[in-house]
Amino acid sequence: MKLLMFHDDPPFWFETLRNLGLAAYGGSDVGEVIATASRVTPGDYDSWHDAWLSTAERLEAEERGSHPVSARDGLLRASSYYRAAEFFLHGHPEDPRIDHAYERGVSCFRDAIAHLPGVMPVEIPYEDTALHGPQPSTGTGRPSGRTGRTWSVPSWTSSPRTRVSIPPASRCSASVSAATSRPARPPTRRAWQPSSPSTVSSTPSPP
Template sequence: MKQLLFEDDPQFWFETLRLFGQAAYGGADFGEVLAAASTVTAGDYDSWHDAYRGLADRLYAEAADAGPVTARDLLLRASTYYFSAGFFLHGDPADPRIAAAYDRSVECFRRAGVAEPVEIPYEGTVLRGYLYRASGDGPKPVLIMHSGFDGSAEELHFMGAAAGVERGYHVLTFDGPGQPGAIRHEKLVFRPDWEHVVTPVVDHVLGLDGVDPARIALLGVSLGGVLAPRAAAFERRLAAVVAVDGVYDAGAAVTGLLPWDRAEIVRRARAEHDEEFDALLLAGRQASSTLRWACDHGRYAMGAATDREFVAKYLEYTLEDGVAEKITCPTLVCEAADDLFFGGAAETEPRRLYAHLKAPKTLLTFTAEEGADAHCHVGALRLAAGRIYDWLDRTL
């Protein structure tokens, strides 16, 4: 999609488009986002925080005197804007604005009352999320949803959970290790063996009333496009898996920027010292707004002390060595025609994943003509939800 704002900062533009897109399910209003964005200076993380924190605070205050439906709508939008306010601040994990914005985001979402908060037992602690119950009698299919590198369980309401309830699905969303709720409350950083995260979630789903155990599907968003297929390769109780968008090797987003082959990058990233690598990453973050943000957030979410350590950890998120081939359930691989993070190569990451699958598989490409070519189709969430759930209907 043509970049309409922040001409020299594709990361700020993508996050603005992401906010625009959430208007489809009540997570934003176009004019509110446009007004806030007009006060932001490209590349200035403080100005981004102040713009969206100020917007969220205004809606939060207005909700106090509003009627029930109006308050719900105000709180849902405030939740989105509070989360966005803290989005670029993770380069300094001690920044008190991070927790303040995130905690208020969760408060607003829970007060809106659109889903039931849940706690899922996980390795001596819990994973936090939400249960959405479809109306009607009889056992229902269930879609388990998780986000990826930087999204939250609350955001998933606008990225498919609300759409699922409309279509007769129970939906369970959750934050796994490395995702906001797990970092904030349990200090759990990302792990690549995501089957160990999803299996206890499936256990939890099977303990719920009104669930059809033969129709449990899993959907992962963004980095979830490698995490969910990874889980499906080992968790055989899943009847289908959806990758939005598909990722075969997450490290390709970094390795394509460096002058060595993958094996050399792995070796150098894991070395105790490598001044040349460090210098390249420093130059890269100065030249690329996306790499700058990815390294800041990656250190925070993966528990890395340096940019190079983050790269070393990130390279572990892959379906190579026969993992993709182990998936047996039907798999939907979504592809964005102009993906900021996983596009641009001769063979895109969704197509690499699709090529390695041995299970029944479908590739679904979203295009610029549809307004849906951005990463995870953030500009066309209703279009994407419709196609994904129609595939699930046919598959389940």
């Protein structure tokens, strides 16, 4: 496909295109994606982070406390933009910006689904931790076996139940490691501090 932006930076264009694709499902807005990407300096991972974080924080601040439908839609998009912000930072796992963007994105997503009728967050026990996800409030997840567990989990749509298989921990860890590997990035050129809590509130908007 022809690169419509970032002509000399295919990774940046690929991620921009991925975020454009989320618009079909309410996970982004075409205008917001283009406006954000236009503020990014090609090849500059810090610039990428700053642009997407700025859009995510602005959107989150605007939508919290708004009408439930607007809050749902805006917070869902904000969660996508927070994820985009930290995407290229994983060459340095100790970078505090990764956890900040991740935590804000999770908070936005959870508060967004709180405004989806009949959907509730669930925790599925797995080894010494839990897998998090949403499901219709009338569904149940049933683990079977110690390893290679399988749950029957209702999907988000009206389609029949979807079988979700979780591999044993060793295979799961290898798969996650391969899937989350990122290209290394240059060292950060400046210190970074998260936004003041007063700027972005984590309090869900009233129903």
